[in-house]
Amino acid sequence: RKEVEQDPGPFNVPEGATVAFNCTYSNSASQSFFWYRQDCRKEPKLLMSVYSSGNEDGRFTAQLNRASQYISLLIRDSKLSDSATYLCVVNSRNEKLTFGTGTRLTIIP
């Protein structure tokens, strides 16, 4: 089983819609969780950390479900500029961060 698993997509979503995707992780002892955004051929950039109580940053909401070992990202009122690949990131057994392969999102005008 992969340490971090994501649905690769692509998700094609009309502008203004709400989209959500999940990511599952295998290490029940993981403590650090992030969502990164990566534009085509660019470096990954931190979108948001994910906290136990869930957290929101503008149109973006991240949730952590420790019992089921998944994290989620919800994007409301999606914009064309939200088109990107979203990487789920979790700290692995040796403490380092492990990256999922990403979920590709395209917002359609």
Added chain:
Amino acid sequence: EAQVTQNPRYLITVTGKKLTVTCSQNMNHEYMSWYRQDPGLGLRQIYYSMNVEVTDKGDVPEGYKVSRKEKRNFPLILESPSPNQTSLYFCASSSTPRGTNYGYTFGSGTRLTVV
């Protein structure tokens, strides 16, 4: 501005010709790491360094070397590049391996083609 600087951005080389990709960070981070990214495989760690003179293998270290003589620099060395090392490479740094609340900061990437 806090950043990780990688050079070169693009490199085309021939099989067997030694090359070095440089990485420098100005955030006084102790932890630095190299990744390669290939379609369908995501980011895979090549080598990492916990501090000066402390380096260790990641998940795909074969064919690569690194050094950490100074805190800010972490070059990636390919002694004898082969076509299967054609990839997009990223350097990253953080204050801790786990990334604290800020995750990792990545360089802009180096697209390497070995022919």
